[in-house]
Amino acid sequence: MADHAVSSHSSHSEGEHHGFAHPMPVWQLLAVFFALIVLTILTVYQATFDLGNMELVLSLFIATIKASLVVLFFMHMLYDKPLNAIIFLSSFIFVALFIGFTLMDAHAYQDSVELKQVDSPRSEVVMPGE
């Protein structure tokens, strides 16, 4: 209660009668939605070109823009308490740490690893539909 008392009534745009609620304006919701659809079309279109390594970077970049739109507006983070934003965003630091170290290590010892050939059908495995 120490925290919430201080920060109450800090994020208002649509009048006081809603208390601590902050309803998103409809136009904003629709604008974000159409932006997301346009970006989806863009990323599909982008995938028709052979861009080499840039392809991954570009598609992740577009995905991140989309994700930011969802987080900021649909998830209301733009108007939320900073603590919530910090908590959520800091989780990605740990994801980066996890994936980064694991990948770094796996690539460093990869010389000693070889792919196994697919030699014969594995008959003992039950397949769906049988």
Add this chain to the structure above:
Amino acid sequence: MSAEAAIHGEAHGHDDGHGHSPFLAHHFDDAEQQYDSGKLGMWLFLVTEVLFFSGMFCAYALYRSLHPEVWTFASQFLNETLGAFNTGVLLFSSLTMAWGVRCAQLRQHKGLVICLAMTLGCAAIFLGVKAIEYTHKWDLGLLPAGSYESQYLPGMHHSGPSSWLYVLSAIPALCVVGFGIWYGLSLAKGDKQKSEVAGPLLVTALCYFVGVGIGLAFESAEAGEHGDVAHAVAHTDGEHTVDGHAGDAHAAAAGGDEHATEEHGEEHVEEPVADVAASPAFQSEELNKLLASPGETTMVASAAEEAAQVAKPGEATEAEVDQRGGAGLFFSIYYCMTGVHAIHILGGMIVLTWLLVRATKNHFNEEYFGPVDYVGLYWHIVDLIWIYLFPLLYLIK
């Protein structure tokens, strides 16, 4: 003593003392504190979701970075159109969810019920499309590493209709019947609240079949154009047309392929496929034909083996990539990621149903809209994960 007792008495009365909202828990001072606590808790839960998925993203990043060519090869078996369509569906459901939160805050009860119903419907469409994608792949032998069937090894494909689609559709079908009866009964009784719940749920269950229909339409449209694997083969060896492949395949299959699927395959190719899927009530016979396409592709695939042998040395052909192994890993990761995501959709549908029931009872207002908001956050993160899954799985070139 009396003063002491009075204080205690007040403390006891605290539980139901404030009496402002029936949903204010006794250990909170006011609605805002309760809302803030719930919101913080939900964000923390989303953090756990992010880290939960990070394990699979880690596996993805690891194996893709180690064997990019395997991923390029395997990714083309995914149907881009369906992926894009499902992305749109989820984005729309996110919109309706966010709108629902707004409705709850503004006491627009009707609007809230509509928004929740639309969100549920989108979720069901998503799952219907997913069911088609899954069953189609299962038939092609595009399975997790342990059961993955090399697309270039002859004689290990099985054709015939997939019974899996029926299995997957059993529960939605039961839901249609159940919710339909419930809806009818509540209408007959004139129970408005019950029918407000049963109606959207009935629509949701039907939406699954809409998803299945759309999935079939797109999947077969794709197959009609060039066929998944035929498409792959065209990459290997540009000279062959699809027809040429089919011809080769016949020759190759004549030797050892015990699956007699020629008739199916030919009929399938000749028939305008769009018709099959366009018919709203797809009959099982047509479904069978559609699902028989693996037979056709099998033969195309075995032809590719020959094609692979004449490919340029030094550059790995797709057949080689496939047989070198690892393509199964792509599908392992594909199934893990999309499967866990689908489970999250299912979980979301359960909580959305709970919200729907409460919305019809007019529980939410500008002081108490937390549950809608929290479920909304959850729903958006499910969407958010799909926003990344779509390009990472479907759009690899």
Add this chain to the structure above:
Amino acid sequence: MSAVPADSARAQQEERENFLVFSKGFLSWALTLDHKRIGLMYLIGVMSAFFLAGILALLIRLELMTPTNTYMNNQTYNQIFTLHGAIMVFLFIIPSVPAALGNFLVPIMLGAKDVAFPRLNLCSFYLWVSGAIFFLAAMFYTGLDTGWTFYTPYSTTTQGPVVAATLGVFILGFSSIFTGLNFIVTINTMRPPGMSWFKMPLFLWATYATSIIQVLATPVLGITVLLLAAERLMHIGIFDPEYNGDPVTYQHFFWFYSHPAVYIMILPGMGIISELMSVHSHKSIFGYRFIAYSSIAIALFGFLVWGHHMFTSGMADVTTIIFSALTFTVSIPSAIKVFNWLATMYKGTVQLNTPMLYALSFIFLFTIGGLTGLWLGALSTDRVLHDTYFVVAHFHYVMVGGTLVGFLGGVFHWWPKMTGKMFSELWGKVSCALVFIGFNLTFLPQFVLGSRGMPRRYAQYVPEFQELHVISSIGAFILGIGLFVALGVVIHSLMRGRKAPPNPWGGATLEWQCSSPPPYYNFATPPRVNDPYDYTPLEYRDAERGWEYVHPPTTDTPATEPEPART
């Protein structure tokens, strides 16, 4: 005492309203949302798990009395040590302090009525119970022999019930996540007026840091065991070299959780020690901010060092060097804590009662455990010591010498508060002495064994190791007796113990301001929030055999809660 009738009336009211007896019947416990009852149920649960796993440990030590197989074959031995490790880690150590003591203490220390999400809290308890049943049934059914770490590729090929056990771990993980989430929200949003972050008791800081790890790390364990289960059921191949997967990746996944989990185990113990040191020395804690920050630092650094479990697993050289270097940094915040505890005792009025003796044992044993960790974090020595008894001794010094001893200290310290009964000081001290002697006798020889090359996880060994093994086994039985004495002490106190005063030790944190045991609503009026380590206003009363405030500290909190303004 002028108002005797008032006092007796209040005593009667306390008797009637204390959380233990306020409502009766099985369901009033099974469906309770009261954090104190849930804490007690956890306490009983984790203690049962502990004694079960402890008996398994004694079976292991009995087998190791001789160099050859005596009454177990090798396969049984594998299953027993797996059971011992898995039960201890997943069912006891991880939930012990946070879920049992934390549940009881966190809201009371905050002056709150309950945790933020009482239903989630109860749900978390039942997840623990169902996870435990799942886990135990799976393991007793055919016996799991993978060790508690479930390393691939062995875990994907063994006949044991790996899937069931991993699903049990998955469920237990959720229990842990929900507890952590609940505490973070509670501490963030439910602190009373006047309690800023740096006026919180250090136990809450430690719990907060622990909760951060629980929320951030446990999901990764969840996905790891889920993928492992999928590996066994469908051969997804991610961890299986048979399908071009990479088993070292499994270890990365597993230790990304399980190293931070070591801090889930030890941090709450450290929090307990911070409280005990200050209260039983009757001296303000030395370096409050350093201890608070070091808790958070340990929690965050803990995520950077998981690779030190994999130095010999085929990791690349460059990664081993990075992880080794990072591992040493974790020792800094740990050392900060130890120095501050020692400084707290300096010139304090140290009372060597049972909780304090356990706290002192903790410092001694944890220091040994921590320092031997440095040898294992150094690449060159780890090459030799990896997978030997040196490792076994090291982590037992941390987990048993640290967490278990800290947990026991905490249980004795808050036992009067939880149950309203005092325990026998004499026998409490006896139990502490037996635990301390028995523990060192068990595990000091294992350092020697390990450095001489005795590998872990073997039922047989070369005869020249027998002497040390016998000493170790004798120590284990003394330790076992000590723990049974401790159990006897608390059970005896329940039946025969004298009534506990509200503040038997002279603590200044908020839980000592309500009666023992607390009423179901915790505080009739919002408690006075003051410096949690300021003992000057407290004075010992012989009549009550407890401490009271002589000069009630002035407070800016109004006596009754103001009605929040409404529009």
